[in-house]
Amino acid sequence: MPRIVETIVMTMNATGEAHIAPLGLIEEGDAWVIAPFRPSRTLDNLRQVPFAVASHTDDVRVFSGCLTGRKTWPTRPAEKVTGVVLDSAVSHWELAVDGISEDDVRPRFTCRVVHTVSHRPWQGFNRAQSAVLECAVLVSRLKMLPPEKIEAELKYLEIAISKTAGPREEEAWGWLMERVEAWRGEPKLRA
Ligand SMILES: Cc1cc2nc3c(=O)[nH]c(=O)nc-3n(C[C@H](O)[C@H](O)[C@H](O)COP(=O)(O)O)c2cc1C
Structure with missing residues (x-):
């Protein structure tokens, strides 16, 4: 790869x-x-x-x-x-x-x-930053991925957020969760 x-x-x-x-x-x-x-x-x-x-x-x-x-x-x-x-x-x-x-x-x-x-030294990434990035990818694919997969991944990513998020990651996660909540309320098309 x-x-x-x-x-x-x-x-x-x-x-x-x-x-x-x-x-x-x-x-x-x-x-x-x-x-x-x-x-x-x-x-x-x-x-x-x-x-x-x-x-x-x-x-x-x-x-x-x-x-x-x-x-x-x-x-x-x-x-x-x-x-x-x-x-x-x-x-x-x-x-x-x-x-x-x-x-x-x-x-x-x-x-x-x-x-x-x-511009300045890279200070490293913590788990919450990675979790926000992964969640952003999920949110960009809400209409393409099976709902069960999305829910399972969110459950896992939430652990990193609860353990390591600072104010910026909390805010970033909150914006994504608003989008996820809207998606949860939408009817899902099933094959
Ligand atoms: C971390 C991350 C990586 C992404 N990588 C791609 C990519 O390589 N190609 C792509 O089309 N969209 C990718 N997306 C989704 C785009 O950001 C999103 O669809 C965006 O709106 C692109 O469309 P636009 O150029 O019309 O704004 C990615 C999203 C995230 C959060």
């Missing part, structure tokens, strides 16, 4: 509007592949403006926020490419699209790292 790094990807459209989305970047030699499922604003933007900024952040509220409609996070301009960097980034990569591999489901944008910046 390739290495996949979970990052916050910022892209821009032709009119200069920035878009934020959590995405797993796939390592491919010296390159990183961005693989958005269709339809996706990130995908549309990468076709219009072939640059992206991948911000590595330990503030998991950004992952949770993006999945729950809270997409306004402080940013500043990137240094070498058209785009913006998350202010809370511990480090970031500025990426240029070198090639596109078309696919009906999930096109792949192969990106070259143009510039890497380290």
